[in-house]
Amino acid sequence: MISLPIADAVLTNARGGGADFAELYVERWRRRALRTIDGKVEEATSAISQGGGLRLFFGTDVVYGYTNDLTEASLRELAETLLRHRGDDRARVDATGRGGLDLRRTRAIGIHAPDVPFDTRSKAWRVERLRELDAGARVAPEVRQVEGHLLEWEQDVVVANSDGTWIDDRRVRTRLAATAIASDGAETQTGFYGAGLSMGLELLDRRSPDEVGRTAGERAMTNLRAKPAPAGTMPVVIGNGFGGVIFHEALGHLVETTFVAPKASVLSDKLGQRIASSVVTYVDDGTTPHGWGSSEFDDEGAPTERTVLIQEGVLKSYMVDRRGALQTGYRPTGSGRRQDYTFAPTSRMRNTFITPGTTPRDDLFDGIELGLYAKALGGGQVRPGSGEYNFSVVEGYVIRHGRIEESVRGAMLVGKGPDTIMHVDAVSDDLSTEPGMCGSKSGSIPTEVGQPHLRVSRIVVGGEA
Amino acid sequence: MTFEAAKDFLIRRAGERSIAAEVLATSERRLSLSVKGGSVDELTAASRGGVGIRVVVEGKVGYASTEALDTESLEWVLDEAVENAALQHAEGAVLVAGRALGRHDLLGEGLSAEVADKVAGVLDLESGLRADARVDVVYQASYRESEAQAVIGSTAGADGGYRNGYASYSATPIMKLGDSVKQGSDVDISKEFHALDPNQTAHKVLERVGRHLGATPLGTGRYRGYLESEVTATLLALLLYSLSGKTLAEGKSRLAGKLGARVASDLITLVDDPTLVDGPASRPFDAEGTPAARTEIISGGVLQSFLHNSDTARRTGHTNTGHASRSYASTLGVSPSNLVLATGTGIDVSDGVIVTDLMGVHAGANPISGDVSVQGLGLRVTGGETHPVDNFALSFNLFSLLERIDAVGEESTWTPTVGMFRAPMVAVDALSFSGA
Known part of the structure; x- marks a missing residue:
């Protein structure tokens, strides 16, 4: 190049x-991108x-x-x-x-290199896999339409700088996603699920298209049967995996030097202080093998690393890029990332998750008289200067008397990140992570979010008043 | 090779292989300046462009694009597009008959001021923000400009191009009063650098954000809602998903079968007009070379038309409204240009909540069902007094909200949404708010 x-x-x-x-x-x-409708x-x-x-x-x-x-x-x-x-x-x-x-x-030595490179399979083979996804999503006659997406990215990167750094990195990523639309005539609801890793087409062996489709189909059906969500302030149990998006938005962005250096984050100047409940340990890891947000080098040519951001509630590190390090004096963490050459890098998340706790998952629901089980979350947004955030719940259930009851839709979690993270009172041991695209100052980049099931003692839930 | 030469190369090679092809090439120059503490701390000067091809082979459509303009990349693009077309199941696509569309300049000399003048402008913006003691941090004060050229050509004879662009100031202050911290942004856009006034941008955003300081939680309940102009534009833009011919052709529009039927309150008239002289999103023709024309979408609450490109029009049996959109790297879509929601006879703001800001609209809205649950900031109005409120969510169904609008304001402003949207304030009774 x-x-x-x-x-x-x-x-x-x-x-x-x-x-x-x-x-x-x-x-x-x-x-390359392939999109199918009904196979x-x-x-x-x-x-x-x-x-x-x-x-x-x-x-x-x-x-x-x-x-x-x-x-x-x-x-x-x-x-x-x-x-x-x-x-x-x-x-x-x-x-x-x-x-x-x-x-x-x-x-790069190829830690995340693909086993099945894109050129080793035909386009017809890919269409066949998307048909399996389609079939998997048809969990009920009400599933009227299924959309499949297969994305393949190969990126060759060179970073050279006046300190003498020259790195060559090759990043290969594959993403498979399904959207199912279910309708009973009166109501129409959707369900989405996506898998994605830094690898080639072996993703489709690891995460079968059938299973990806089925998860989307089941979510659409759950939402179709759901009643409007209750509204008000209540305890919320947040599901594992993509549930972690809430802390990605409401906590992760607030500890990027992009926001910390100009004091545009409510968590500026808080290193060493308790900013979260003591059951919370929060890690950003750019080295997870084949992680969706992993790479051997960041987009400034620095090796990536595993950074412990919060340990048992205490802020241990920010995510620091070159400019952030110059501005703040904090140690660089290999966190300089960008969408592509049209963006200058800024400090960004890679694979970010809350580490496992000790509370058995089922115990999280004990003692909740009326609450929400936000099993799966959709996207959200945060204003780092005030910490205000919002998230849509794409699969939710009412909790009554410690039991998970009927499914609800249209719920929105609303609050202030630093407040919410203080109110996490129990963390389970079932950590999982999911891929997403994170949008911020240096564009849209692949990141993983994750957490075990956890409980927040109070969050404002937007629903039907 | 230049972008124009790459376009010509692809049309010639497609012609030699008897492939029907439409080629779009765009190039853009950008400048952005951000200031902090009285000096420029970030400057970006850039140029970018690419060439995208859309081929029709035996009635099937395939796409490919490149930013690398060497012969090898261009040949790869043509091969991939043909291979992609072969995968398609849908048949019957045709390349619209093209014509000479001319070359148009919609920008003129609006961006020709010296960089030093632009720096001075954005420094004024920052000092304007700092002048307010409630401003804790100026998170962002910036100037941006973009100048873009698009050329289109096809083996069916289309040939044309235009140049467009804009200049803008944007500001994001973080304001503080006691324990109350609020962050907000505003953008002012114009085709003329000299038509922008940094002091006015500063004044406007300070007013917008400052009025939320000291906000208290809003109690859960139903209130009469007054949606400010930008909120109205943002929410009604969600409707475009269902108004798109593409959504309709894919069987996902809630408005399918409703042409000629009442879909909104009779106070609602919505038009898309790419020919508006002062329209920020005006264009001489769309991405397929269809000349621009005004489209009545909803008149007095009755659905008159969807927005179509040639493909969605053919698939649904409707008329092409000239709303094809495509960048070199994307597939053929449908996009509005200048959307205008007609003004009404005015609103008497009495008891209720003025909704001024929305967050998370993209995440909180299901465009298919129209179910929306979004975070808001607002002003509670009771007995002639207003008080800022926050930490609430607003939940409603878009389609039912449309039918429930019972008053429309007299003044409207442009908001960038998908395309540009000019909307007035609207009022709706008994909106569902959840908060403390």
């Missing part, structure tokens, strides 16, 4: 123009995307530029444009910028 002499020339040019640090990120993607191919797409991003630091100020044209002339012009726009007296070209640049190449 790019040769070492070109990278050397561009970085040297940028340093010579007065930048304290220069970083070149170059990537090429090959992506028939509705859309099939293939795409190449390719580009390079150049990031220059002036102290902690950043200028960033990107282009699809990876020729030396184009990249040099990009560097010149950035230096010119910077527009102050530091941006002067001189011959001393070389600064002993010495690029040392490090290659």
Whole structure:
């Protein structure tokens, strides 16, 4: 994609123009997507995307530029444009910028490499797997329509910077998802389920299409039979796996230096303090083999790591990228990530989860007179400055007198993250993780969320008043 | 190779292989500036573009795209598109007959100011925000501009292009009063840099966010709801899923079979008009080269039309309304341009809750069923007094909400949603709010 002499020339040019640090990120993607409706191919797409991003630091100020044209002339012009726009007296070209640049190449060793590469199976084979997904989703006659999605991403990345870093990484990801629509004539409800890992088509052996479809079908049927959710403030048991999205949004984003450094997080300056209930230990791990959010290097060329964010309720670390480290002095954690070359990296989550506790799952429901069992959550949103969040419950049940009773739909969990995390009063031992796409300042990136079943003593539940 | 040359290359190669093909090439230049503490702390200058092909082989459609413009990548794109078409089950697709569409410039010189002037503008925005003592942190004060060119060509004779763009200021202050902390954002968009006023943007967002300071929880219950213009636009934009010809063709629209029937209160008239002179999302033609025209969607509560591209029109037996959308990397879809909800005779705001902000609309809405449960911020109105309220969720069914709108405001503003949406305030009785 790019040769070492070109990278050397561009970085040297940028340093010579007065930048304290220069970083070149170059990537090429090959992506395919297949979408079926009722087992028939509705859309099939293939795409190449390719580009390079150049990031220059002036102290902690950043200028960033990107282009699809990876020729030396184009990249040099990009560097010149950035230096010119910077527009102050530091941006002067001189011959001393070389600064002993010495690029040392490090290659990924293939921890997350695929066993079944994309080119080893035909497109017809893929369509057949999506038909299995379709069949799996038809759990009842009311399931009227089934949509299947298969996404395949191959991304080759080079990061070179003026500290002498040069890394080559290859990231291969596969995602299989099902949406089922169930209708009884009067009501129409949907159910969604998706699997995704950093691997090739062996994903479809590990997570059978039939099972992915069935989960979506069952969720649609549960929602079809569901009654409107109760409204008010009540205890909530949150399911394992994708239930972890609530703490991803309401806690994870708040401990990224992207928000912490400018004091735009309510959890800024809280290192070493108790910010969560003592039953909560929260980890962000970029190294999980084949994890959906794993990679050997982050998008700044730093090795990824397992970072303990909160240990027994005490804030131990933020997620820190290069700029965040410069701004705050906190240790970098290999957390610099971006959607693609069109974004400068910021500190982001990788695979983030609450570690297992000791309460048996069934005991979580004991003593709840009226509550909500949010077995599966959909998406949500948070405002880091205030910590306010909201999440939709895509599979929910009423808890009465300690028992799980009828299914409910349309529930929304609403609150303030730092408040909610203090009210987690019991954590079970059934940790699981699920893939998702996380959107933030540096774009949409694959991340895993996860947790065991856990109980929050009070959350506002939006439903029918 | 340039994007235009890549487009021509693909059309020529498709022609040589007797493949019906439509090629869209877009390129975009962007500039963004963010300031912090009186100086630019982030600047992005960029160019990006790509070429996407849509082929029709034996009535089946296939897609592929590339940002790499070397011959090998372009040949791969053509091969993949043909292979993708072969997988398709749906047949009967045709490439619409094309025509010369001309070259249009919808932007002019609106972005031609010096970068230094733009820096000065965004610095004014930041100092405008800082002038308010209640501002704890200016999380974001930024300027963005984009200039994009699109060209379309097909083996069926379509050939045209246009240039468009915008400039915008956006601001996100975090404000504090005692223990109460509120964060909010606002964006002002224009095709003319000089038409933007950073002080006005600052003033507006301070007003919008500051009025929520000191908010108390809203008690669970049913209240008369007054949806501010942006809230109305955001919620009614959810309706577009069901109004899309694509949703209809795929059998997922709740509005299927309702053409000519009442689907909303008779106060509701909704139009999409890509020809509006002052429309931020105006366009001379759509992504298939169909010339732009005004579409009445709902008139006096009665459903008049869905939004269609040539494919969804053919599949549903309706008329193509010229709403094809596609970027080089996406498949053919349906998108609105300038949506306008007609203004009414005004609203007398009395007892109830003015809903000013929504969060989590995307996550909290089921576009198929229309069930919506979203977090809100608002102002409780009782006996002529208003008081900020927070930490509540608003739950309703979109289709029933539409029928229950009983008053519509006199003034409307543009909100960026899917496309741009100009909507007034609307009022609805007995909305379900859950809170403390």
